[in-house]
Amino acid sequence: xxxxxxGVTAPPGRALxxxxxxxxxxxxxxAARGKSLRERDKSGYLFVAPFAVATGLFLLLPTLYxxxxxxxxxxxxxxxxxxxxxxxxxxAFSDPQVWQTLWNTVWFTILSTVPLVVxxxxxxxxxxxxxxxxxxxxxxxxAPYLLTSAVVSSLSSWLFQxxxxxxxxxxxxxxxxxxxxLTDENVAMFSIAAVTVWWTVxxxxxxxxxxxxxxxxxxxxxxxxxxxxGWRRLFSITLPQLRPITxxxxxxxxxxxxxxxxxxxxxxxxGPNGSTRPILEYxxxxxxxxxxxxxxxxxxxxxxxxxxxxxLVRLLPSKKEA
Amino acid sequence: xxxxxxxxxxxxxxxxxxxxxGVALGGALAGxxxxxxxGSGKTSVMVWDLFSGGDGALMQEMAGVVxxxxxxxxxxxxxxxWGPPYxxxxxxxxxxxxxxxxxVMHMSRLxxxxxxGLLEPFDLEALAALGIREEHFAPAVxxxxxxDGQLYALxxxxxxxxxxxxxxxxxxxxxAGADGKLDLSAVAGADNFLEAGRAMAEVTGETGxxxxxxxxxxxxxxxxxxxxxxxxxxxELTPGRxxxxxxxxxxxxxxxxxxxxxxxxxxxxxxxNAASGRFMSNRTGLMFAGEWDxxxxxxxxxxxxxxxxxxxxxxxxxxxxxxxxxxxxxxxxNPAKREATYRVLAGLLKEGLTWASAGHIPAYQPIxxxxxxxxxxxxxxxxxxxxxxxxxxxxxxxxxxxxxxxRMADAMTDTLAGKAPARTAVTRMLSEMDRFLSQPNPA
Numbered sequence: 001x002x003x004x005x006x007g008v009t010a011p012p013g014r015a016l017x018x019x020x021x022x023x024x025x026x027x028x029x030x031a032a033r034g035k036s037l038r039e040r041d042k043s044g045y046l047f048v049a050p051f052a053v054a055t056g057l058f059l060l061l062p063t064l065y066x067x068x069x070x071x072x073x074x075x076x077x078x079x080x081x082x083x084x085x086x087x088x089x090x091x092a093f094s095d096p097q098v099w100q101t102l103w104n105t106v107w108f109t110i111l112s113t114v115p116l117v118v119x120x121x122x123x124x125x126x127x128x129x130x131x132x133x134x135x136x137x138x139x140x141x142x143a144p145y146l147l148t149s150a151v152v153s154s155l156s157s158w159l160f161q162x163x164x165x166x167x168x169x170x171x172x173x174x175x176x177x178x179x180x181x182l183t184d185e186n187v188a189m190f191s192i193a194a195v196t197v198w199w200t201v202x203x204x205x206x207x208x209x210x211x212x213x214x215x216x217x218x219x220x221x222x223x224x225x226x227x228x229x230g231w232r233r234l235f236s237i238t239l240p241q242l243r244p245i246t247x248x249x250x251x252x253x254x255x256x257x258x259x260x261x262x263x264x265x266x267x268x269x270x271g272p273n274g275s276t277r278p279i280l281e282y283x284x285x286x287x288x289x290x291x292x293x294x295x296x297x298x299x300x301x302x303x304x305x306x307x308x309x310x311x312l313v314r315l316l317p318s319k320k321e322a
Numbered sequence: 323x324x325x326x327x328x329x330x331x332x333x334x335x336x337x338x339x340x341x342x343x344g345v346a347l348g349g350a351l352a353g354x355x356x357x358x359x360x361g362s363g364k365t366s367v368m369v370w371d372l373f374s375g376g377d378g379a380l381m382q383e384m385a386g387v388v389x390x391x392x393x394x395x396x397x398x399x400x401x402x403x404w405g406p407p408y409x410x411x412x413x414x415x416x417x418x419x420x421x422x423x424x425x426v427m428h429m430s431r432l433x434x435x436x437x438x439g440l441l442e443p444f445d446l447e448a449l450a451a452l453g454i455r456e457e458h459f460a461p462a463v464x465x466x467x468x469x470d471g472q473l474y475a476l477x478x479x480x481x482x483x484x485x486x487x488x489x490x491x492x493x494x495x496x497x498a499g500a501d502g503k504l505d506l507s508a509v510a511g512a513d514n515f516l517e518a519g520r521a522m523a524e525v526t527g528e529t530g531x532x533x534x535x536x537x538x539x540x541x542x543x544x545x546x547x548x549x550x551x552x553x554x555x556x557x558e559l560t561p562g563r564x565x566x567x568x569x570x571x572x573x574x575x576x577x578x579x580x581x582x583x584x585x586x587x588x589x590x591x592x593x594x595n596a597a598s599g600r601f602m603s604n605r606t607g608l609m610f611a612g613e614w615d616x617x618x619x620x621x622x623x624x625x626x627x628x629x630x631x632x633x634x635x636x637x638x639x640x641x642x643x644x645x646x647x648x649x650x651x652x653x654x655x656n657p658a659k660r661e662a663t664y665r666v667l668a669g670l671l672k673e674g675l676t677w678a679s680a681g682h683i684p685a686y687q688p689i690x691x692x693x694x695x696x697x698x699x700x701x702x703x704x705x706x707x708x709x710x711x712x713x714x715x716x717x718x719x720x721x722x723x724x725x726x727x728x729r730m731a732d733a734m735t736d737t738l739a740g741k742a743p744a745r746t747a748v749t750r751m752l753s754e755m756d757r758f759l760s761q762p763n764p765a
Contacts, residue, residue, distance in 0.1 A: 075764035076410070077438035078417035097757070162536050162591040164599060180591060183536045183739065268537065269728060272735045273750075288410040289725040291438075291764035 070297035077291055088298030098299055101282040108278060109257035111193035116253050119197060120204030128212040142202035153266035156195045182268050185275040192264055192276055204249050211245040251314055258307060279303050364396040365662040368422035372404035376617035380680050388669035395662045406723050416440040419653020423663040429466050429475055429644040430714040430721030436469035442649045443472035452668035458687050466713060467646060475646035476667055477685035479677060482642035482707035483544040484613050487627045491607030495521040509632040512578045519587030522607035531588040532609040534597030535738050539731030541594055548631055548641030549575045551712040559717040565755030569748050576737050576744035578634060583738055591739060616681030628700040630707035642711035643722050683708050718763045729754040
């Protein structure tokens with residue numbers, strides 16, 4: 001790690017080195033250079049200001065306003081905003097739809113996250129270990145990530161179309177019966193997860209590829225000289241070196257999957273029989289289709305609290321690792 | 323400008339700033355100049371609609387005619403995608419105080435909209451002055467447009483869920499009348515209908531009837547509610563109390579639908595697009611759909627026939643809804659704009675013949691009585707549907723594009739797909755209805 005500021009505060013009776021004297025090493029950046037730091041602070045604040053203002057206006061204020069709304073019976077139609085205490089939260093905890101859609105969200109997260117990490121790793125390893133025509137692979141693995149959810153949903157909707165869809169037509173060609181890709185309660189979530197993996201795996205693939213390229217070649221050379229084969233190098237060098245990026249990908253992926261909404265809304269609108277409705281769609285339905293903004297805010301805050309707890313739990317061990 | 327003759331960076335910035343100031347100033351002045359549309363000296367009237375495809379093109383055409391008849395008005399129509407988000411946008415625009423001057427709405431949504439103070443009632447005298455009066459509308463439709471004793475919606479049409487048919491296939495299957503069109507008595511009664519479906523399947527070599535229920539909540543609900551009404555089913559949807567349906571009648575409806583979606587009469591696992599595709603490519607003889615699909619079907623088969631919904635059960639009934647114009651509540655009311663809006667809406671109603679060519683039954687009766695309308699086929703063949711029209715149940719959460727229809731369809735798909743008994747759909751629907759009834763009305 002670089003120089004830590006923590007140890008540089010002057011102990012009583014000892015002056016800090018004067019930065020103007022040539023001391024042979026760079027002066028530690030400390031609070032001792034008070035004036036210039038304050039000046040630097042000023043320009044720093046200026047640089048940060050636009051982002052801070054935007055964050056305040058479009059993130060913090062709405063977030064706080066949402067928190068306030070969760071304690072009211074605010075309606076989208078603008079009528080009836082009364083403070084009702086924890087009534088919305090009480091309703092949320094006893095609402096089976098909240099638990100059902102929360103489970104759907106978790107189920108989607110499990111179904112999508114595991115392949116999104118594993119497949120990305122395998123793809124990156126294949127490309128990195130020297131498949132010919134690397135740029136073609138890189139492009140084709142990453143290209144779907146550039147599509148919008150509307151395009152992806154449109155494409156897959158035709159693929160999964162019951163009765164006349166491509167997949168069912170191919171299955172029929174093989175003498176197999178049709179599958180309710182998006183219409184069978186037991187299948188729909190798998191289909192959506194598969195589409196999501198195809199669509200978004202490219203980003204994780206790029207992260208893995210970058211990490212792979214960052215592993216020093218000398219390590220492999222040394223291992224090879226010591227007689228390590230390909231598998232040995234994979235398990236003893238590559239995978240351990242990829243551990244930090246895997247943790248990053250895992251956390252980012254979990255958060256992204258928990259936020260799932262658009263592809264599900266466009267493909268199944270939460271059906272069949274609510275089997276694919278994620279909690280964010282329930283929030284949307286409650287707030288925007290049924291106009292109950294107060295209750296929708298309360299459900300969002302319950303979900304927000306769960307993600308926060310999850311993120312904090314995840315952060316604790318990563319501090320130790322650092 | 324520098325001696326080089328080019329524009330220095332500073333000059334450019336200065337020019338840009340002055341220009342931006344001018345634009346801002348111009349905008350501010352234009353703002354002062356309302357009700358005139360900026361720059362044109364016209365009063366602008368914005369109308370939101372939810373008509374895509376052919377419907378949208380016709381609405382544009384009608385708006386064009388109205389605009390030319392009223393040179394002092396700039397009619398701006400904006401088409402938004404139909405479905406739940408349309409109503410969200412309308413509600414948000416209204417509650418934000420800057421909605422369009424008028425908007426199209428399904429009348430079935432009125433019960434959820436009008437009480438929330440999002441709409442303003444029509445001034446009957448102002449309408450009468452433009453030749454729009456109560457006697458020009460069917461009593462049931464006029465009644466449906468009322469809330470709290472006032473007119474909150476100006477009905478544009480009735481759009482029923484009907485049966486289209488392919489005259490060739492129907493004739494070969496022996497289901498045609500003397501005029502070569504589908505004989506409604508040949509498809510009346512559940513057993514008769516299924517038999518007719520099998521006869522058409524013999525002709526096509528595939529299935530007889532097209533009905534797509536997968537991923538089409540509105541289609542599921544329309545089919546169920548129409549048939550349930552035919553079967554004499556009543557309902558009680560009172561907030562705070564458990565929902566009540568005639569469970570026997572509802573179960574019979576699902577038994578019929580399961581028998582229909584058997585892979586022979588109708589395909590087992592079909593969605594709306596596939597159903598239309600099969601019908602238009604002559605692979606089925608009959609198709610259940612909304613009359614708004616008429617232009618699309620006529621594009622594929624100019625001879626396509628259409629009738630009101632066959633009498634599968636005993637009570638004549640045909641599911642329908644109605645597009646109507648409403649006046650979203652303005653944050654800052656503007657009498658000049660309001661007056662212009664009335665003229666635009668009255669003009670649009672009187673262009674109903676154009677609207678009828680899309681398949682809709684005009685609500686403004688003088689149009690229906692015109693000889694030109696009476697010559698429109700197959701429109702006149704299904705016009706009787708309006709007489710037995712049943713609308714959505716009255717509750718704040720029901721209606722076109724509502725979450726209610728989605729949940730009802732969710733509850734019935736397993737049964738329709740043959741994975742659950744008929745009764746299951748009814749039980750699930752009741753439990754979903756109970757959930758809606760237990761929620762407070764947000765309006």
